[in-house]
Amino acid sequence: MEKSKLIFNQDLCTGCRSCQMACSLHLAGVFGPEESCFEIIQDKETGIVTRKFDNDKCDLCKDETIPMCIRICPRHVIQLNTDFRAKHVYKY
Numbered sequence: 001m002e003k004s005k006l007i008f009n010q011d012l013c014t015g016c017r018s019c020q021m022a023c024s025l026h027l028a029g030v031f032g033p034e035e036s037c038f039e040i041i042q043d044k045e046t047g048i049v050t051r052k053f054d055n056d057k058c059d060l061c062k063d064e065t066i067p068m069c070i071r072i073c074p075r076h077v078i079q080l081n082t083d084f085r086a087k088h089v090y091k092y
């Protein structure tokens, strides 16, 4: 099974969707949820937030100084899987 490039502490996620928007800006230059690696889903009754992540679509923000989703998240939900860290040289 393919390893996930990112790791999520989903219990901390408020569903603000900032990561979704930041990802679409990186990948497509627009704010558009359909362009993002993420789909953020919040259950209307329970408020529980879940996420779908397109591991293949994620390029680990190779041209950015730091992965945009990690930078933007106010709750530190997202971390880089260290198995992929060495394959990408960030400019920081």
Ligand code: SF4
Residues within 6 Å of the ligand: 022, 023, 024, 026, 027, 037, 038, 057, 058, 059, 060, 061, 067, 068, 069, 070
């Ligand atoms: S690392 Fe970049 S491409 Fe991957 S999910 Fe985060 S913002 Fe999207």
Ligand code: SF4
Residues within 6 Å of the ligand: 012, 013, 014, 015, 016, 017, 018, 019, 020, 040, 072, 073, 074, 075, 076, 077, 078
């Ligand atoms: S930016 Fe962080 S808190 Fe907001 S939806 Fe994404 S992971 Fe959740």
